[in-house]
Amino acid sequence: MTGISEISGMWPETQQFGLSGTSRYLPIADHGLIGDLRTAALVGVDGTIDWYCCPRFDAPSVFGAILDADRGGSFQLTADVPARTKQFYFPDTNVLITRFYAPDGVGEIQDFMPIMDESREIDRHRLIRRVLCARGSLPFRARVAPRFGYATEPHTVRVQEGRAIFTAPSLSLTLTASVPLEADNQDVWSQFKLHEGESAVFALDRVGDGVEMRSCPLAEAEEQFAATVKFWRTWLSSSRYRGRWREMVHRSALTLKLLTYAPTGGIVAAPTTSLPEQIGGERNWDYRHVWIRDAAFCVYALLRLGFTGEAEAFMDFLSRHVTTCGVDESGPLQIMYGIDGRCDLPERELGHLEGYQGSAPVRTGNAAVGQLQLDIYGALIDSIYLYDKWGQPISSDQWDQVCVLVDWVCDNWDQPDEGVWETRGGRKDFVYSRLMCWVAIERATRMAIHRGLPADLSRWRENRDTIYRQIMRRGWSRELQAFVQHYDEDVLDAAVLMMPLAKFVSPTDPKWLSTLDALGRVLVSDSLVYRYDPRTSPDGLRGEEGTFSICSFWYVEALARAGRLDEARLAFEKMLTYANHLGLYAEEIGHTGEQLGNFPQAFTHLALISAAFKLDLALG
Structure with a gap:
């Protein structure tokens, strides 16, 4: 390329x-x-x-x-x-x-x-x-x-x-x-x-x-070039992927590896700050931190490829750093941490910088660190479950930490939060947040049963089933014939594409197929998927944004799981045309196909890996 x-x-x-x-x-x-x-x-x-x-x-x-x-x-x-x-x-x-x-x-x-x-x-x-x-x-x-x-x-x-x-x-x-x-x-x-x-x-x-100072003669530079090439090729040789889209999947894997901070095992969401989601707009954020959600999904993608070392390093990051911030009303976890595990990430604006193409403000730190986002517990515990299954069995201390998290989820899942998209328009009862609370309890229950680990299974099962029934009752819109963004309003959200991916609902359930059709009519444009419509679901920020690339790959995977393989493959191939000349993606894609937002973004590349895996499997 x-x-x-x-x-x-x-x-x-x-x-x-x-x-x-x-x-x-x-x-x-x-x-x-x-x-x-x-x-x-x-x-x-x-x-x-x-x-x-x-x-x-x-x-x-x-x-x-x-x-x-x-x-x-x-x-x-x-x-x-x-x-x-x-x-x-x-x-x-x-x-x-x-x-x-x-x-x-x-x-x-x-x-x-x-x-x-x-x-x-x-x-x-x-x-x-x-x-x-x-x-x-x-x-x-x-x-x-x-x-x-x-x-x-x-x-x-x-x-x-x-x-x-x-x-x-x-x-x-x-x-x-x-x-x-x-x-x-x-x-x-x-x-x-x-x-x-x-x-x-x-x-x-x-x-x-x-x-100390050192020189770099031509011969030394050539030696370091050869050693660096060898390092990357040796690392990539562990990949188990042999499918149709090997070049793009491996480029995504190499990109995820680049976003790893080796001294601690943390994985940054992106290596940049304040690249705009809209040229001239204010949706400019610092992504150079470890989001629990993003990093957990990265672990899932890398585990699928066979890279257990990165998963082990992230588990070490969790054990060493993530439990150090204490428990408050937002729970035992923050949504993000510094790459060294620090909890304080004060957001400030750099007014002396004009921003990319005049897109101010330029920000460092991230005020979203104090938000309540219940979905992170599902993302994290799902990655721990997969690591326990595909990597190494988790330790007794790690299981104790999982139990603390699940018990907290059982006590706190039924409350409004800021949601996966970190909106600044106030807390709501987001369906995705409830979904991932269900995932947290369900995956922990599986681990406890599979390995005979101690757990309050009756309490966990009761809460798991209550969440399921509540989503089916209050998260379903009879008018739209679709699962919606949050309770009590008929607004669509691409985050619900995770429902069949997380095994909450059958990918061929009539309610889900109806939701998939509704999302396709309202939020999908030429295979590109918007997160939601800010006009019908105000998020507390001015301006518009492009389509969200992770949602586009979720859409591909949802189509594949529903058996709509021709649509899934066409949507996937179209998404590949929106990559840059090197196979890299930012967070979003604009109206004329331009990359928008921080670049490259881990979320997008991990979703590409997952979609390619599932589509390959479905196509046979």
């Missing part, structure tokens, strides 16, 4: 590499992702790194031009002549290659963050950019313009002995290069020409806090 764009390398000598208006920003989809299981960077099809946080996912940005083209900072590296570009991943890896095609030559940039093993150490951070000339000759130009602390911290730069040292109050970075570097105010730039077979290397390293 490749993407093609026209770019120009004729940049003014002393200006930032930018254009005017919204053209200063690449489309969200025109990026690839690299990472080292601690942090990640977005690399545009023009060779620019416009998003990078160091030393970890949720750290302040060093390069943040995707959120402010003028102030955010970037690492630009490209051909210094007009050229076409193509971008692809080195096969079966997360090493990204951006190629430049010019009249006099062909060159490429190989971008990666070295990974040698599954070490949990925290301080190692290196970003390598190898530049090669494959044919003819090609001039290149680079400008490294870090803007520390979300562009709030001043920094100094000095160039000495083939390296540049950037020093800010909170962080120091060194740039080592095999070509001459020159300082330009706060930035460093280089202009060089490569002939066929020649290469150059740029290596950006964190220094300080006991991390």
